[in-house]
Amino acid sequence: MSCHLPLLATLHAQGLRRTPQRTVIVEQLCHNRGHLTAERVFRLASRHLPALNIATVYRTLETLRAAQVVTAFVTPDGLTEYELRRPEVRHHHLRCRRCGGEWVLPGPPVERLRSQIVNAHQFHPDLDHLVLTGLCAKCAGGATPRSTQAG
């Protein structure tokens, strides 16, 4: 069962159109789990819909984000990346700025930070999806990180 149909239904339920462009973009997001830049989405999607325009890709990704179908986040490098939204799986990423390796950071440590911020400052931080760059153990001169590779 394709995963894009319920997502398109979500759009439709919000009064938004299920255009071929949006369909193919959502399909690619389903087929290529993990983070995708807009450019990559464009390249993947335009194989199936050659007349697709890059401006449409950006707009569609923004529409999907606003519709909470997709999560968009800015990496510390200043790149915007997109990922299908999985609200029940709150996770973060550790990304090595030297080798590019990436690991999943499970939710609890960041949740503790969130709690501390809420309690001490009554501030509600957007901490659903963090990408933290740094150096992995190997590049920093040590052993392998212990968490799972990112997916």
Add this chain to the structure above:
Amino acid sequence: MSCHLPLLATLHAQGLRRTPQRTVIVEQLCHNRGHLTAERVFRLASRHLPALNIATVYRTLETLRAAQVVTAFVTPDGLTEYELRRPEVRHHHLRCRRCGGEWVLPGPPVERLRSQIVNAHQFHPDLDHLVLTGLCAKCAGGATPRSTQAG
């Protein structure tokens, strides 16, 4: 005593030139504490050096960052901001995405997160200077945040 002279000396000690452009840019960073976008640096500095070119500003800020005179960071909005580097004062920012208000988050909670990541994953995250967006107490419908206003 102007703060820009020792900073320019730092550049010089690294084999880099103390040009008038760099001087005026560093002066503005000293006079205008807090976060500055490249555009704002450009506007401030070009009052003193009208022929200054925006490309030079970007390059100079990057040079200053590489020389560890300046900290550069990408906000969750995707904007790059710069701040004089003060390694002995490790701090972070809470910025309200609705009202734009900004508060300082002192170091310890993030340090605890860092320790947890290092211990569990042998990953050394870049956590010297975080900007966390979210909703302040007022915009989220509560009382005022308790930490100091950002400076």
Add this chain to the structure above:
DNA sequence: ATCGTAGTTGCAAGGAGTCGCAACTACGAT
């Protein structure tokens, strides 16, 4: 003081992302 040269600049072109508009079309009503 002059000189040589490598670091740096201004400039124009280029790339990534955004925006406004005319043309197109998804889709609910009939």
Add this chain to the structure above:
DNA sequence: ATCGTAGTTGCGACTCCTTGCAACTACGAT
């Protein structure tokens, strides 16, 4: 099935930031 219309697209122009290059110059050696 057709129709009307508001949502959406492709396109070209625009903005912000980056890049390559010729010209300039900071500065160490003399």
